[in-house]
Amino acid sequence: xxxxxxxxxxxxxxxxxxxxxxxxxxxxxxxxxxxxxxxxxxxxxxxxxxxxxxxxxxxxxxxxxxxxxxxxxxxxxxxxxxxxxxxxxxxxxxxxxxxxxxxxxxxxxxxxxxxxxxxxxxxxxxxxxxxxxxxxxxxxxxxxxxxxxxxxxxxxxxxxxxxxxxxxxxxxxxxxxxxxxxxxxxxxxxxxxxxxxxxxxxxxxxxxxxxxxxxxxxxxxxxxxxxxxxxxxxxxxxxxxxxxxxxxxxxxxxxxxxxxxxxxxxxxxxxxxxxxxxxx
Numbered sequence: 438x439x440x441x442x443x444x445x446x447x448x449x450x451x452x453x454x455x456x457x458x459x460x461x462x463x464x465x466x467x468x469x470x471x472x473x474x475x476x477x478x479x480x481x482x483x484x485x486x487x488x489x490x491x492x493x494x495x496x497x498x499x500x501x502x503x504x505x506x507x508x509x510x511x512x513x514x515x516x517x518x519x520x521x522x523x524x525x526x527x528x529x530x531x532x533x534x535x536x537x538x539x540x541x542x543x544x545x546x547x548x549x550x551x552x553x554x555x556x557x558x559x560x561x562x563x564x565x566x567x568x569x570x571x572x573x574x575x576x577x578x579x580x581x582x583x584x585x586x587x588x589x590x591x592x593x594x595x596x597x598x599x600x601x602x603x604x605x606x607x608x609x610x611x612x613x614x615x616x617x618x619x620x621x622x623x624x625x626x627x628x629x630x631x632x633x634x635x636x637x638x639x640x641x642x643x644x645x646x647x648x649x650x651x652x653x654x655x656x657x658x659x660x661x662x663x664x665x666x667x668x669x670x671x672x673x674x675x676x677x678x679x680x681x682x683x684x685x686x687x688x689x690x691x692x693x694x695x696x697x698x699x700x701x702x703x704x705x706x707x708x709x710x711x712x713x714x715x716x717x
Contacts, residue, residue, distance in 0.1 A: 465507040466493075469514075470523060472500035477523045484520050485513055519639040521569035521597065551575050558594075558618055562611065567599045569638050578621055590621035591630040597638050608633050 469492065470481065478501040482492045490509045495502040505513060517523070541549075555573045562571035574593045592615050596607075612631045616622040622630060 466504050467507045467510055469503040469505050469510065471497070471502040473503065473523055475501055477501075478503060480524075481517060481522050484522060485516060488512075488516055490516070520599075521638070524563075524570075547577070551577065554619070558615055561614065562594070562596060565596075565598075565607065565611075567602045569597045569599055571596045573615060575619055577619070589630065590619050590627070592616070592619055592622065592632070594631065594633045596633065596635045598635060599639070600637050602635075602637075604635050608635070 470478070473481070478494055481503060482494065485492050485505075490505060490513050492513070493504045495504055555575050558573040558575070559571045562568060562573070572595045576588070576591045578587050578590050594611055594615055596611070611633050612628045615631045616628040619627075621627060
């Protein structure tokens with residue numbers, strides 16, 4: 438193999454590496470979420486970064502958008518669903534009771550009150566450790582028909598949590614909290630009218646631990662593999678350079694040999710001619 442062929446192969450390998458690098462760097466970027474509050478966006482970014490997914494925040498007129506590589510979209514969506522993200526939009530009592538017209542009917546006021554109370558209780562229950570989401574449905578005292586007894590207050594609570602959690606310990610705490618917040622349920626009998634349903638969600642995924650190897654930031658579990666790969670690439674590159682240098686030097690040596698061969702052949706021919714004359 439001559440020097441020209443060696444150089445061509447080296448250039449071909451270098452071009453292939455450049456193309457691979459460009460293809461990996463040009464992965465398509467897609468939108469994960471849009472119109473988020475800054476708090477919700479930060480929470481999602483934190484959870485996904487812990488799992489090794491890079492997310493970019495993009496502020497907009499109506500909220501914050503989140504961008505990421507298309508290859509990470511499916512895994513990011515699965516992680517968000519398991520973590521109950523983004524959080525369901527919550528309206529405060531002030532927003533619920535905002536006047537939309539000149540006069541509100543008693544039914545409108547009652548519906549707004551029930552909605553606002555349920556939202557506030559659900560938000561409070563989400564402050565418990567490992568609670569992903571919580572919903573509260575409240576029924577206030579109401580007379581079904583004239584002459585009928587008033588139906589007492591009651592409440593139903595649904596909580597989705599992330600294991601581990603002690604259901605036997607958290608259930609009475611939830612009942613006391615909800616019963617104390619609803620008129621007519623503060624007594625011991627009232628707490629019995631608060632039903633609590635707890636359902637487990639997916640267990641939290643372990644966070645990714647990062648380390649740095651040269652210019653690369655990688656998962657700790659992948660660090661050894663990357664280090665071995667870099668060392669192997671370095672060895673192969675060094676061997677390739679050594680082989681190329683050897684081939685180049687050898688090629689230059691061959692270029693200088695023909696002249697020397699001709700001189701040696703001429704000297705041998707002269708010596709042969711001289712010996713022939715002496716013999717004659």
